[in-house]
Amino acid sequence: GENVEQHPSTLSVQEGDSAVIKCTYSDSASNYFPWYKQELGKGPQLIIDIRSNVGEKKDQRIAVTLNKTAKHFSLHITETQPEDSAVYFCAVGRASGYSTLTFGKGTMLLVSP
Amino acid sequence: GAGVSQTPSNKVTEKGKYVELRCDPISGHTALYWYRQSLGQGPEFLIYFQGTGAADDSGLPNDRFFAVRPEGSVSTLKIQRTERGDSAVYLCASSDHSSDTQYFGPGTRLTVL
Numbered sequence: 001g002e003n004v005e006q007h008p009s010t011l012s013v014q015e016g017d018s019a020v021i022k023c024t025y026s027d028s029a030s031n032y033f034p035w036y037k038q039e040l041g042k043g044p045q046l047i048i049d050i051r052s053n054v055g056e057k058k059d060q061r062i063a064v065t066l067n068k069t070a071k072h073f074s075l076h077i078t079e080t081q082p083e084d085s086a087v088y089f090c091a092v093g094r095a096s097g098y099s100t101l102t103f104g105k106g107t108m109l110l111v112s113p
Numbered sequence: 114g115a116g117v118s119q120t121p122s123n124k125v126t127e128k129g130k131y132v133e134l135r136c137d138p139i140s141g142h143t144a145l146y147w148y149r150q151s152l153g154q155g156p157e158f159l160i161y162f163q164g165t166g167a168a169d170d171s172g173l174p175n176d177r178f179f180a181v182r183p184e185g186s187v188s189t190l191k192i193q194r195t196e197r198g199d200s201a202v203y204l205c206a207s208s209d210h211s212s213d214t215q216y217f218g219p220g221t222r223l224t225v226l
Binding site for chain 1: 117146153154155156157158161169172204206213214215216217218219220
């Protein structure tokens with residue numbers, strides 16, 4: 001089965017700094033890579049996703065890059081704000097319209113004012 | 114519009130008891146997923162429904178766990194003879210036929226004493 005590794009497990013930054021979270025996966029057939037943000041007591045919320053026919057995708061302060069050859073992808077958050085503090089999960093699946101997701105263990109991001 | 118809803122939000126039960134957890138997906142979403150999230154971990158896949166049928170139940174840990182979706186909308190996750198190790202947050206997600214995006218509910222926190 002698919003194996004997803006996520007690093008770091010915790011990340012502390014100052015407001016305005018950038019944050020980078022990295023994930024690797026094992027199944028070369030995987031081609032769908034979403035990122036979720038989870039706040040305390042809430043369900044995961046999709047913040048951005050990428051498919052394997054694309055190398056990079058941006059949405060305002062958030063970007064995701066994918067290296068399919070090396071089987072790793074990263075989340076980049078620029079100009080971090082205190083409200084970005086949460087747990088972030090990467091996930092891996094198949095872009096077939098219906099796909100179970102395999103999640104990483106999560107990164108707790110703390111943005112200090 | 115309304116998102117995925119789950120009831121109850123919290124459930125405390127005693128070891129050996131039977132519990133039912135309910136998920137109301139986004140209206141019109143044909144795919145429904147159940148995941149389990151233990152403390153400090155990412156969500157782990159349990160079962161996936163396409164319409165009324167369980168298309169993939171490979172994540173169910175044992176035969177004490179069962180899920181139904183009789184009319185292709187609401188789903189119920191049923192756990193028999195609960196054990197302390199079943200304590201976790203049970204998350205439900207749904208998606209429609211044209212998208213890979215899974216929308217998660219807030220989860221049900223199950224505590225087995």
